[in-house]
Amino acid sequence: MKYLHTMVRVSDLDASLDFYCNKLGLVERRRRDVPAGKFTLVFLSAPGDEDAMIELTYNWAPENLTGGRNFGHLAYQVDDIYKLCESLSKQGVVINRPPRDGRMAFVRSPDGISIELLQKGEAKPAREPWASMPNTGSW
Amino acid sequence: MKYLHTMVRVSDLDASLDFYCNKLGLVERRRRDVPAGKFTLVFLSAPGDEDAMIELTYNWAPENLTGGRNFGHLAYQVDDIYKLCESLSKQGVVINRPPRDGRMAFVRSPDGISIELLQKGEAKPAREPWASMPNTGSW
Numbered sequence: 001m002k003y004l005h006t007m008v009r010v011s012d013l014d015a016s017l018d019f020y021c022n023k024l025g026l027v028e029r030r031r032r033d034v035p036a037g038k039f040t041l042v043f044l045s046a047p048g049d050e051d052a053m054i055e056l057t058y059n060w061a062p063e064n065l066t067g068g069r070n071f072g073h074l075a076y077q078v079d080d081i082y083k084l085c086e087s088l089s090k091q092g093v094v095i096n097r098p099p100r101d102g103r104m105a106f107v108r109s110p111d112g113i114s115i116e117l118l119q120k121g122e123a124k125p126a127r128e129p130w131a132s133m134p135n136t137g138s139w
Numbered sequence: 140m141k142y143l144h145t146m147v148r149v150s151d152l153d154a155s156l157d158f159y160c161n162k163l164g165l166v167e168r169r170r171r172d173v174p175a176g177k178f179t180l181v182f183l184s185a186p187g188d189e190d191a192m193i194e195l196t197y198n199w200a201p202e203n204l205t206g207g208r209n210f211g212h213l214a215y216q217v218d219d220i221y222k223l224c225e226s227l228s229k230q231g232v233v234i235n236r237p238p239r240d241g242r243m244a245f246v247r248s249p250d251g252i253s254i255e256l257l258q259k260g261e262a263k264p265a266r267e268p269w270a271s272m273p274n275t276g277s278w
Contacts, residue, residue: 001188001217002259003188003213003214003215004216005214006145006212006214007210009208049141057211064208065207066209067207070147070251071146072147072148073145073146074145075142075143075144075146076140076141077142079140109209112209113210118143
């Protein structure tokens, strides 16, 4: 038995690929357009970790994608949480839970999917501007 | 960068462990009770695939956990989709999307998390009672 992927629906494929790939750093592995069903599937995974995927499902018919409480978040280990959060922030992504402890941060995808970022190995020493940055919204 | 886990919230930890472990076949890898925060975290993964986890978050305060549309499902590859669906069904789990094609089935966790089961390798030859079994509900 093997974990394959977590599927999330996306309302704007370009905006989602910009977030997940350009900003967060995941890599597109394969894509399938299904005109008969009017949907597109895009599989992403972290660089160096091709096995565990996210499947983005883009239904061509517009849909308002709300969240629920039973799903919590997706979590990724990252090499440098400060560097990634700085890069995300510069590109307009709100750091909902800044890495005040040098260990953990949360952001959200354009459709509100909560994403946990965890520093690989030991937590980094606390550092400004993160150490004193308040939370923004929920995650 | 590395995928770590997908977190889902559960309203009844015993019922969830019964579903995810006893019925679906995942294995509990570690658990953390946090009395100060009144929550319990349980990490599960598939046998033989310890890296990609599900994190169950059980908040001790009762909560009604509804679903949303931005999250889709968790997907697992399974060795014998007929055998697993028969076992799930015998234990009272509704097979929302039966494996009519010998390849794909969907069930739901007690809190409504949709779970896709995909046959490893080639699809199995169509077989009753699955081949003619209708869908039940949504997934």
